[in-house]
Amino acid sequence: MSSLVRPETPFVSAAEDRIAAATQLQLTWWRFRKHRLAVVSGIVVILFYLIVIFADFLAVTPPHATDAARSYIPPQAVHWFDQDGSFKPHVYALKGRRDLRTFKLHYAPDPTDRRYLVWFAEGYRYRLFGIFETKTHIVGLDRGVPEDALFLLGTDQLGRDVWSRLMLATRTSLTIGLVGVSLSLFLGIFLGGISGLYGGAIDTVIQRVIEILRSIPTIPLWMGLAAALPNSWSVTQVYIAITVIISLIGWTELARVVRGRFLALREEDFITAAELAGASRLRIIFRHMVPSFLSHIIAAVSLALPAMIISETTLSFLGLGLRPPAISWGVLLQDAQNLQAIAMAPWLLLVAVPVVIVILAFNFLGDGLRDAADPYG
């Protein structure tokens, strides 16, 4: 026998050895990494959820502080370099001037009074992570006095700082999305699983229910449900109720994905092999089937989240969801609802920008996850 004959080896090099021992998770991650758009979107999503955690830190002005005198102030321009060319970001202080005919106070920037930006400045009190009391915010003005304020995105009609409200709105809107999706997830997996696993009459009933739910026009449905909420409910209660309402509709998509996967998996030989080995039903479901569709679930979830966010934004925008004094994207956008407001204060529309960015990011992320999860098994 020639000395060149080699016994069986599936792979030749050490690099391929690494691939051979790679788990599904690793393979999925490596495939995901190749989708640059999805990776970037993933980073964007992470950044947004950092905002959720540090919302108060990122806000500069008390978001609820109204001051009719400061209404509709345009965003303060940040000048990055000082007259001598050094990097000293600053804004021009706002000086109030009374219009002698209307006796209204108008604020306008005063170029002679430069206010330098200070990092980690002191501002209003809040609780970081809900635990630590602190007054530190990311940025503030030097020589600060309580009446001074930094309006990075201008103010709304009631003189409230749009930037700070945007930070808190982001927190609210993104967490509603998460909570809503978790509820949908639970319902979707449970009902979709039963549907796919047991089939027969149960499956038929659940499928028909899903179809009926999906065929109801959403906005009238929401209007009806929201109108049914008692006026006396507190902000928090309304918040929870809205979340529940949204997730009651959203579970149908996930249920269909889960059902489809269960149906496909039932026929696989390795499931039969496990049954023939004597594995219990429970083990087959949790050890064999669930890991198989986990990646599909993750992909479906990342696509369901934007739907939830849009739902909440729409509801609140229409005045049916969260109402002031709660702050969410939809509530903020409500302020931009009339033409007059937009004409006078177009910066109010800037609230739409993070909404669009987050939705796009979740969509690209979800696509990337689905493509990474799919090519295998």
Next chain:
Amino acid sequence: MTNERIVLSVEGLRKHFEIRKGIFRRVVGTVKAVDDISFKISHGETLSLVGESGCGKTTTSRCILRAIRPTAGAIKFNTSDNHNVDVAGLKRSELRPLRRQMQMIFQDPYSSLNPRMTIAEIIGEPLLVNGVGDLAARRRRVAELLDLVQLPQAYMNRFPHAFSGGQRQRIGIARALALNPALIVADEPVSALDVSVQAQIINLLLELQDRLGLSYLFVAHDLSVVKHVSHRVAVMYVGRIVELMPTDALFRTPRHPYTEALLSAVPVPDPRKRAKRIVLAGEVADPSRVPSGCAFHPRCRYAVERCKQEIPELRPVAGEGMVACHRANELALAGVGTDG
């Protein structure tokens, strides 16, 4: 050599599927996938079930392992302590202890292994599920099994995607052997493999049978593979066994016209042996519309009036095996000889 102890005795097995149509799912017909099958397998013996699509061989194999529930009949399994248990009617919970004694090797090496488990976990699962030994003992057994199927032990922590089709089949075989079964049902175990790999797996199965005294129920459509592995062969057509003979006799001197046609149709890898073939007319019969009498009669060159009316019984012939043909004793059919 096979000894006399019968490991499996199938009697009168039937599996009918109902065809339902319409909103109210009314039953409009029956597919008689398996229609009165009987055979026995001895300890250490390989019986092959051969036939074309729709003949019911796969359904039979799944009934025997109770992956599906038979409509009628008995499946008597001889357990290790010499009891005969009829598994046809048992409930799921009663079946569990018996699972250890009969296992399956699947056709598709790419869907028979869970891609998310390591080889060690896959092969070890039957042990884990049946509470055999602790973690260390299981690992030892997995190493033993890998040796048996000639795979390096170092591969234990790899995942199925790292292996070729032939290696995956070996892993499937190792899993089937984990609990020391007496009977293995092999459902087309080599048809999805390359030719040179088929040879390795066939040899492995033969070796394992000699070493471990296994009985095989071998389901296949490829007659050349069947020639290499079987002691006896059962030819199935549309849910029934039409001939059941020792291998050599079946190939040399078939007694049923369908067997003759099947053997004649197999292309022989020798250009000097291009014999005149029997080319059958018509299509393989549809199990939902079985012809009257002998199901093969519309395609049979030797059919007479009786064949249209009466279903032939599977009867012993010439002391060797059994045939289901009214004209079995009159016909002189052509088989394939052996080389050299």
Next chain:
Amino acid sequence: MAEPILSVRDLKTYFRPDEGIVRAVDGASFDLYPGRTLGIVGESGCGKSVTARSILRIVDRPGKVEGGTMLLRRGDGRVVDLASIDEASSEMRDIRGGEIGYVFQEPMSSLSVFYTIGNQVIEAIRRHRKVSTKEARDRAIELLQLVGIPRAEQRIDSYSFELSGGLRQRVMIALALAAEPRILIADEPTTALDVTTQAQILELIRKIQVERDLAVVLITHDMGVIAEMADTVSVMYLGKVVESGSVDTIFHAPRHPYTQALLRSIPSVLAEPRSRLATIVGSIPHPYARPPGCPFHPRCQDAIPGTCDKNPPPATALDAEHEVRCFLCCEPAEISA
């Protein structure tokens, strides 16, 4: 001997995905004659299907024909090189179907379920000939009768899912022959069929070949089918033709170690019951991990260290029809150090 109708020399089709380069066909050469059958045989990864698709320039991306010539003598006498024609050109589309017909492996998925089989055959006919709808339908019925479909006048309006596997494959053959090509390429035409149906289809191909003096390329992994149908055989391994010759030579006097080992390892109805098979050590290498030198050397009992693992062996002509790529068959002078 008549002129070859198709002459392939040194065909190279490579795939270049991100992970590396796969030389699916790496220098294949063969000739095809009218009325004769060339069998291309090999296991997975040998490149036989890619070869067939390269001839018709229908290789899936990211594959491309990157070298070699494929000289086709067309019906009107012109000789064209299929390797250099633009694969999307109308000339190539004329050749597909008009000069070369192709029968696919999976009749289940190769026929459209949205159109009747009649529609599909008529479309094939009218693509290549200017005939009226009525004439095309008549010709379609004739074709379906030719391939042995019973009650063709009614069956022409069936959908493919209403037909059995054997009938579907006959429709595939009718489609391939619709424009009266002079070459028929059949890629594993019977692998998905039962053995009795396979016998019918092979018989049909043989009958049509005789009637129309068709040149047939039969691609398969089944040595039995090759023995039954082929006149000449090319054995492929990992993209190279390792041995080619008449069917009798290949089966009874093979010279390449792979051919010899392959023949010894196939199960046969003529074997002794329960006899062991001779196996080939090892397994087919991963496409990205192809061995240097002769592709078969890691599995070859007689491989010569220093020679077989260095350079690919040259083609040695053992006689008029028999060619081998193996250092063991070379003249000693050809084996360089």
